[in-house]
Amino acid sequence: MLAEALALSAxxxxxxxxxxxxxxxxxxxxxxxxxxLNAVNLSFVALSTLYGAxxxxxxxxxxxxxxxxxxxxxxxxxxxxRHVKTVNLQNINLLxx
Amino acid sequence: xxxxxxxxxxxxxxxxxARLVWLLPLLPLLGFLINGALAMLGAAxxxxxxxxxxxxxxxxxxxHGGVHGHEHDDAHDHADHGHPxxxxxxxxxxxxxxGVLVAAFLLASAIFFAMRGVEMEHPYVLTLFxxxxxxxxxxxxxxxxxxxxxxxxxVVTGVGMLIHIFSVGxxxxxPGYPRYFAYLNLFVFFMLILVLGGxxxxxxxxxxxxxxxxxxxxxxxxxxxANADAGKKAFIVNRIGDFGFLVAMFLMFANLGTxxxxxxxxxxxxxxxxxxxxxxxxxxxxxxxxxxxxxIPLYTWLPDAMAGPTxxxxxxxxxxxxxxxxxxxxxxxxxxxxxxxxxxTVAAVGALTAFFAATIGLKQWDIKKVLAxxxxxxxxxxxxxxxxxAYVAGIFHLATHAFFKALLFLGSGSVIYxxxxxxxxxxxxxxxxxxxxxxxxxxxxxxxxxxxxIATLAIAGIPLFSGFFSKDEILAAVFARTHGSTLAEASxxxxxxxxxxxxxxxxxxxxxxxxxxxxxxxxxxxxxGPNRTGExxxxxxAEAPWVMTGPLVVLGILAAFGGWLNVPALLGAIGPVGGLExxxxxxxxxxxxxxxxxxxxxxxxxxxxxxxxxAIAIAVAGIAFAVWRxxxxxxxxxxxxxxxxxxxxxxxxxxxxxxxxxxxIVQPTVAVSRNVLWKGFDAGVIDxxxxxxxxxxxxxxxxxxxxxxxxxxGTYAWVLLIGVLTILGAFTYR
Numbered sequence: 141m142l143a144e145a146l147a148l149s150a151x152x153x154x155x156x157x158x159x160x161x162x163x164x165x166x167x168x169x170x171x172x173x174x175x176x177l178n179a180v181n182l183s184f185v186a187l188s189t190l191y192g193a194x195x196x197x198x199x200x201x202x203x204x205x206x207x208x209x210x211x212x213x214x215x216x217x218x219x220x221x222r223h224v225k226t227v228n229l230q231n232i233n234l235l236x237x
Numbered sequence: 238x239x240x241x242x243x244x245x246x247x248x249x250x251x252x253x254x255a256r257l258v259w260l261l262p263l264l265p266l267l268g269f270l271i272n273g274a275l276a277m278l279g280a281a282x283x284x285x286x287x288x289x290x291x292x293x294x295x296x297x298x299x300x301h302g303g304v305h306g307h308e309h310d311d312a313h314d315h316a317d318h319g320h321p322x323x324x325x326x327x328x329x330x331x332x333x334x335x336g337v338l339v340a341a342f343l344l345a346s347a348i349f350f351a352m353r354g355v356e357m358e359h360p361y362v363l364t365l366f367x368x369x370x371x372x373x374x375x376x377x378x379x380x381x382x383x384x385x386x387x388x389x390x391x392v393v394t395g396v397g398m399l400i401h402i403f404s405v406g407x408x409x410x411x412p413g414y415p416r417y418f419a420y421l422n423l424f425v426f427f428m429l430i431l432v433l434g435g436x437x438x439x440x441x442x443x444x445x446x447x448x449x450x451x452x453x454x455x456x457x458x459x460x461x462x463a464n465a466d467a468g469k470k471a472f473i474v475n476r477i478g479d480f481g482f483l484v485a486m487f488l489m490f491a492n493l494g495t496x497x498x499x500x501x502x503x504x505x506x507x508x509x510x511x512x513x514x515x516x517x518x519x520x521x522x523x524x525x526x527x528x529x530x531x532x533i534p535l536y537t538w539l540p541d542a543m544a545g546p547t548x549x550x551x552x553x554x555x556x557x558x559x560x561x562x563x564x565x566x567x568x569x570x571x572x573x574x575x576x577x578x579x580x581x582t583v584a585a586v587g588a589l590t591a592f593f594a595a596t597i598g599l600k601q602w603d604i605k606k607v608l609a610x611x612x613x614x615x616x617x618x619x620x621x622x623x624x625x626x627a628y629v630a631g632i633f634h635l636a637t638h639a640f641f642k643a644l645l646f647l648g649s650g651s652v653i654y655x656x657x658x659x660x661x662x663x664x665x666x667x668x669x670x671x672x673x674x675x676x677x678x679x680x681x682x683x684x685x686x687x688x689x690x691i692a693t694l695a696i697a698g699i700p701l702f703s704g705f706f707s708k709d710e711i712l713a714a715v716f717a718r719t720h721g722s723t724l725a726e727a728s729x730x731x732x733x734x735x736x737x738x739x740x741x742x743x744x745x746x747x748x749x750x751x752x753x754x755x756x757x758x759x760x761x762x763x764x765x766g767p768n769r770t771g772e773x774x775x776x777x778x779a780e781a782p783w784v785m786t787g788p789l790v791v792l793g794i795l796a797a798f799g800g801w802l803n804v805p806a807l808l809g810a811i812g813p814v815g816g817l818e819x820x821x822x823x824x825x826x827x828x829x830x831x832x833x834x835x836x837x838x839x840x841x842x843x844x845x846x847x848x849x850x851x852a853i854a855i856a857v858a859g860i861a862f863a864v865w866r867x868x869x870x871x872x873x874x875x876x877x878x879x880x881x882x883x884x885x886x887x888x889x890x891x892x893x894x895x896x897x898x899x900x901x902i903v904q905p906t907v908a909v910s911r912n913v914l915w916k917g918f919d920a921g922v923i924d925x926x927x928x929x930x931x932x933x934x935x936x937x938x939x940x941x942x943x944x945x946x947x948x949x950x951g952t953y954a955w956v957l958l959i960g961v962l963t964i965l966g967a968f969t970y971r
Contacts, residue, residue, distance in 0.1 A: 230951075233947060236948030
């Protein structure tokens with residue numbers, strides 16, 4: 141059971157990473173980041189069967205932080221959209237050296 | 238360590254007024270401070286100089302006297318016949334400037350008489366304070382009072398006092414009057430440091446200080462570029478010599494371990510005779526002397542130095558500063574007497590200079606230039622004297638030369654003063670210093686005329702005048718050392734020493750002949766024959782005021798009778814024999830004997846008679862030749878004079894030495910500085926490669942770094958992933 145759960149977690153995380161790397165839309169990237177977070181949550185829960193309840197406690201923390209992060213992240217995306225009328229990250233390179 | 242030093246506490250002079258010797262240099266320093274303050278105070282009140290203030294040199298000749306009149310014709314017509322306003326502090330300055338010198342001279346005289354009253358076997362050393370205690374070098378500021386320094390102090394303060402008084406008349410109407418006296422006082426301060434300094438570095442301080450004052454006073458009328466350039470030339474040429482002096486001091490410290498004058502003299506005795514150390518030290522010291530005392534090859538600055546006010550030429554560039562080199566050789570006689578090759582070099586260079594400068598003096602038209610080359614020539618004589626180890630003769634000639642040459646310069650000063658006044662009164666812009674514009678001045682300035690003839694007879698070597706005794710003594714000393722001396726046994730550049738000395742003696746005789754000729758020529762053209770100044774100017778020619786002729790009279794007496802300082806045995810009937818010889822014996826006696834192998838240089842009575850007879854004959858022949866050949870009546874004023882041709886042209890242009898130096902040294906230096914050092918190294922390497930190059934390098938690295946900053950999150954995410962995978966991989970497969 142543990143092995144299947146960890147495998148699923150790894151697949152989800154990899155999907156999230158590939159999404160972040162390949163997609164251009166900020167919203168989708170944001171969702172992929174959330175996917176990665178939840179993949180980690182899944183492995184925490186799975187491993188708590190071995191190492192006690194602290195893994196599950198971590199998951200609660202992670203979800204709390206993810207909720208706050210979602211709020212801030214979405215707010216930033218909205219601000220960017222208002223500024224440049226797009227959420228395509230290909231068009232946003234203010235940090236170019 | 239040194240017998241003289243341990244003697245200090247109990248020295249008989251310590252109980253006399255000589256313990257106040259430290260006051261001597263302080264007096265002129267005080268005068269400098271007061272006059273300098275007044276100069277600055279006056280400048281602050283007057284405000285920025287009026288550009289039309291053309292008469293800053295009014296009434297005074299300088300190297301280019303004729304040019305000065307131009308401005309004031311336009312701007313100051315109304316004030317032309319009156320005096321320009323004197324400096325508001327002129328009264329105080331006239332008191333303080335010469336006053337401190339009078340005080341210094343009185344103090345010097347008191348110390349001199351105190352010294353006469355005690356046995357001067359050992360020099361009196363007064364330690365003032367610890368100056369440079371560095372490692373092995375423990376240098377005190379000491380005053381060294383011995384007969385030699387006392388002689389110089391008497392010359393400096395005595396002649397200096399007279400020239401200060403003369404300056405009151407000569408410079409009174411100059412707007413820079415307080416500044417002038419400030420510089421002049423400062424000069425005397427440094428000169429006294431030079432002669433009284435008890436160690437070579439302290440002597441060097443005075444040496445540099447007088448150079449500074451010389452520079453300041455040559456360029457006193459600095460608003461004219463030629464004068465400022467002459468000052469710079471003097472300063473720069475002197476630096477070359479000073480380099481030699483510095484190297485000599487380094488060598489002294491490295492090889493003898495001391496820089497104290499007495500210490501060096503003490504240690505020099507133990508050096509090997511004619512060894513490399515003594516020769517090197519002596520030659521480098523002499524390089525310093527060639528700069529300061531205007532000897533070949535560094536003499537070119539002295540004729541240009543005539544751009545300064547004439548009393549300055551008298552004090553600094555004839556009587557005192559330029560003789561510092563002669564003093565230095567006598568001072569370091571302990572080292573020189575150990576190095577016969579260096580001594581021969583000194584004598585040979587001196588003789589060559591005496592000859593060379595005398596030939597140039599034959600064809601100069603500027604009255605001050607004649608005297609300038611005469612000074613260079615006479616300095617050559619002094620070096621011949623100290624070079625052959627006849628230190629007393631050299632110092633003797635130094636003293637008599639100070640008298641008659643100061644008199645000649647001040648006399649020419651009052652001639653120029655009269656000429657300038659006459660030209661000024663009639664708005665004429667002719668050259669007030671050119672002898673072709675003079676002539677017949679004996680009717681207008683009889684006092685100056687008589688006194689200058691005395692000086693001329695003295696310098697020409699007419700018997701019983703001062704120059705006769707000193708010049709004759711030098712020539713006799715050269716002759717005496719052609720046999721039985723260390724010099725005769727040494728050799729210079731492969732020529733045996735005795736041959737060198739015979740050549741030196743011959744050059745000395747020829748120079749003496751030319752001296753008589755060019756001095757008589759100067760007198761004839763200036764004072765005899767018809768007047769060529771101009772019809773309108775003639776009534777304005779007049780004798781200078783008493784404040785100027787007074788010092789001339791005193792100098793005239795000294796120039797006439799200065800020979801009594803050191804009467805030769807041959808003429809023992811007229812005065813005490815060898816006064817200066819006995820007086821200086823404790824300082825240089827031992828070193829002079831070393832050159833003559835332990836026995837006093839002696840000539841047989843008949844030889845001496847022949848030598849003296851030759852010298853007299855030459856002097857008389859020179860004067861007679863000049864009177865016979867030169868026709869002042871045939872001379873025309875400068876503006877009508879044809880250009881000289883042939884050899885006369887070469888002489889008039891001073892053998893083109895200045896042009897030669899310019900082409901051989903100055904221009905290449907400038908070219909190298911401009912093209913290699915400035916444009917090549919400074920602009921190319923320092924600015925281009927180092928400064929701009931390092932900036933370029935930083936920019937290149939910055940550009941490379943900036944290329945990583947694409948601004949795309951995707952790139953950053955990829956880099957992040959690669960980084961994370963690398964780290965994970967490293968941990969997994971290590």
